[in-house]
Amino acid sequence: MPDAIEVSNMTKTFGPTVAVDHVSFSVQEGEIFGFLGPNGAGKTTTTRMLTGVIPPDDGTALVLGYDIRRSPVQAKQGFGVVPETSNAYTDLSAWQNLMLMGELYGLARGPATKRASDLLGMLGLLERKDQKVQAFSKGMKQRLILAMALLHEPGLLFLDEPTSGLDVQSTQMILSLLRTLNRSGTTIFLTTHNMEEANRLCHRVGIIRSGTIVAVDAPEKLKSAIDRFHRIEVSFDREIPPDALARLPGVTGADRTGDKWQITVEDRDAAIRSLVTFSREQDATIVTLTTLAPSLDDAFLRLTQEASS
Amino acid sequence: MNPAGFSEQVRRAWAIAKKDIRIYYFKGPVLIFGIFMPVFLFLAFLMGSRQLPLAFLVSGLVGMALFFTATAVSPAIFPWEGQAKTLERLASCPIMVEAIILGDMIASMLFGIGITIITVLIGMALGLPLLHAVTLIAGILLAASCFSAIGMLLAVPPTNVPSNIMMLSSLIKFPLVFISGIFIPLEQMPSWGLALAVWSPLTYFTDIVRYSFTGSHYFPVLADIAVLGVFTVVFTAGTMYLHKRTMPKRM
Numbered sequence: 001m002p003d004a005i006e007v008s009n010m011t012k013t014f015g016p017t018v019a020v021d022h023v024s025f026s027v028q029e030g031e032i033f034g035f036l037g038p039n040g041a042g043k044t045t046t047t048r049m050l051t052g053v054i055p056p057d058d059g060t061a062l063v064l065g066y067d068i069r070r071s072p073v074q075a076k077q078g079f080g081v082v083p084e085t086s087n088a089y090t091d092l093s094a095w096q097n098l099m100l101m102g103e104l105y106g107l108a109r110g111p112a113t114k115r116a117s118d119l120l121g122m123l124g125l126l127e128r129k130d131q132k133v134q135a136f137s138k139g140m141k142q143r144l145i146l147a148m149a150l151l152h153e154p155g156l157l158f159l160d161e162p163t164s165g166l167d168v169q170s171t172q173m174i175l176s177l178l179r180t181l182n183r184s185g186t187t188i189f190l191t192t193h194n195m196e197e198a199n200r201l202c203h204r205v206g207i208i209r210s211g212t213i214v215a216v217d218a219p220e221k222l223k224s225a226i227d228r229f230h231r232i233e234v235s236f237d238r239e240i241p242p243d244a245l246a247r248l249p250g251v252t253g254a255d256r257t258g259d260k261w262q263i264t265v266e267d268r269d270a271a272i273r274s275l276v277t278f279s280r281e282q283d284a285t286i287v288t289l290t291t292l293a294p295s296l297d298d299a300f301l302r303l304t305q306e307a308s309s
Numbered sequence: 310m311n312p313a314g315f316s317e318q319v320r321r322a323w324a325i326a327k328k329d330i331r332i333y334y335f336k337g338p339v340l341i342f343g344i345f346m347p348v349f350l351f352l353a354f355l356m357g358s359r360q361l362p363l364a365f366l367v368s369g370l371v372g373m374a375l376f377f378t379a380t381a382v383s384p385a386i387f388p389w390e391g392q393a394k395t396l397e398r399l400a401s402c403p404i405m406v407e408a409i410i411l412g413d414m415i416a417s418m419l420f421g422i423g424i425t426i427i428t429v430l431i432g433m434a435l436g437l438p439l440l441h442a443v444t445l446i447a448g449i450l451l452a453a454s455c456f457s458a459i460g461m462l463l464a465v466p467p468t469n470v471p472s473n474i475m476m477l478s479s480l481i482k483f484p485l486v487f488i489s490g491i492f493i494p495l496e497q498m499p500s501w502g503l504a505l506a507v508w509s510p511l512t513y514f515t516d517i518v519r520y521s522f523t524g525s526h527y528f529p530v531l532a533d534i535a536v537l538g539v540f541t542v543v544f545t546a547g548t549m550y551l552h553k554r555t556m557p558k559r560m
Contacts, residue, residue, distance in 0.1 A: 073313040076403035087394040103324030104402045
């Protein structure tokens with residue numbers, strides 16, 4: 001599959017600070033790519049360079065096949081941007097903001113009007129279309145920004161913390177729309193702090209720390225790569241001998257927490273089989289059995305801590 | 310459609326101009342300031358300099374009106390938009406910096422021309438004959454472009470604090486009015502004053518307006534138009550070049 005974004009050695013410095021340090025990665029067409037990192041890691045600077053807002057000091061970025069420095073207008077024509085803070089014109093109505101975007105993207109009046117109505121309807125803003133944006137709530141502003149970014153039906157969408165600080169309704173509406181867009185072929189570059197959001201939404205994630213990429217992979221692969229030990233939580237309907245679990249094949253440790261046992265294992269499959277056999281031998285019924293995989297939070301913390309140490 | 314093509318970028322510049330007019334120019338205080346400022350300056354000199362003929366002062370009023378209105382809002386647009394982050398929105402859209410500047414200049418020109426027409430009508434209502442209407446129209450169009458470019462030049466320092474730019478703008482605009490033959494005829498200026506006056510584009514526009522109303526002029530009219538044209542090209546090219554360099558620093 002061709003790359004929608006191809007970044008090579010992109011660098012940005014602000015005075016003595018290297019905000020983004022020779023970053024290289026690629027995003028495939030049709031992919032949802034999560035861009036994660038702690039505050040000040042260089043996420044927004046990278047996104048701003050990719051969207052042509054600020055120029056990189058070094059390196060190249062091909063966006064939809066166009067060099068963002070040499071052919072910025074052609075590249076920008078093909079993507080939409082949803083920044084973290086709403087940047088619609090508050091003195092204009094939602095409709096006027098959308099029509100302005102239509103003109104800035106060179107859309108004909110008829111199709112722009114139809115598309116604007118559809119988007120406002122889809123995002124629950126049609127009834128407020130003639131109201132000035134200054135009267136909108138944060139969620140409404142963010143939905144409007146999304147509509148503005150989608151008006152020209154871009155093949156690539158950049159989103160910087162799109163659900164940050166939003167109510168559940170707006171968050172779900174935006175995430176659902178992103179999934180629908182991706183199913184219809186839109187590539188999505190999502191910058192987020194929300195690991196759960198990235199975990200549920202992204203095909204791959206890139207983790208940046210202090211301006212350097214520390215990992216790029218699928219969330220599940222990242223999670224499994226950080227730890228060769230897995231945890232299993234199990235509970236029985238009766239008391240069992242304290243040391244019995246730790247001696248089972250494949251189990252490296254067992255700790256009691258309340259009425260449950262947390263078992264550390266190297267091979268999940270072997271350990272579960274041992275537990276079933278053990279329960280039969282002890283004439284004990286397994287009440288609950290949960291495999292506790294490392295979360296994306298764990299992976300993120302581990303990777304960003306390793307990079308800083 | 311080639312989004313980077315000239316005609317497409319001009320269309321997009323027009324969209325910027327319409328946005329500016331809606332947001333920044335169709336506001337009571339801006340309209341009132343645009344009309345009152347030159348009228349009050351005119352009245353002050355009318356009452357204080359009774360020996361100057363009305364035709365001379367009306368020509369100055371027309372010159373000031375165009376100069377003040379075409380440079381009234383444009384210096385603050387970039388700082389305002391930088392502060393509100395809407396400039397970042399524009400920077401991520403498929404529009405060149407040059408087209409954004411052109412759009413801001415068009416809005417400023419239209420506002421300046423609109424208010425200036427009112428002052429021309431005031432002059433005619435006061436009984437002044439308009440002897441050279443075509444020359445006046447050409448002069449207004451050219452000077453509106455030139456003054457709009459000056460307005461955008463004033464916005465080049467990459468600050469997002471509008472008051473800083475407005476202070477700088479006032480520091481430059483007011484002295485320019487006093488060296489441009491508006492209140493003191495060029496013929497009566499000392500040689501050092503005249504040496505300063507030739508560097509102000511307002512001098513040439515005022516000369517054209519005076520010629521249009523009275524038939525008299527200090528410089529040849531063609532020279533006035535040519536110099537204004539040169540100023541317009543230099544300021545427009547300069548402002549586009551400089552904004553392209555400073556715009557990323559506002560983000």
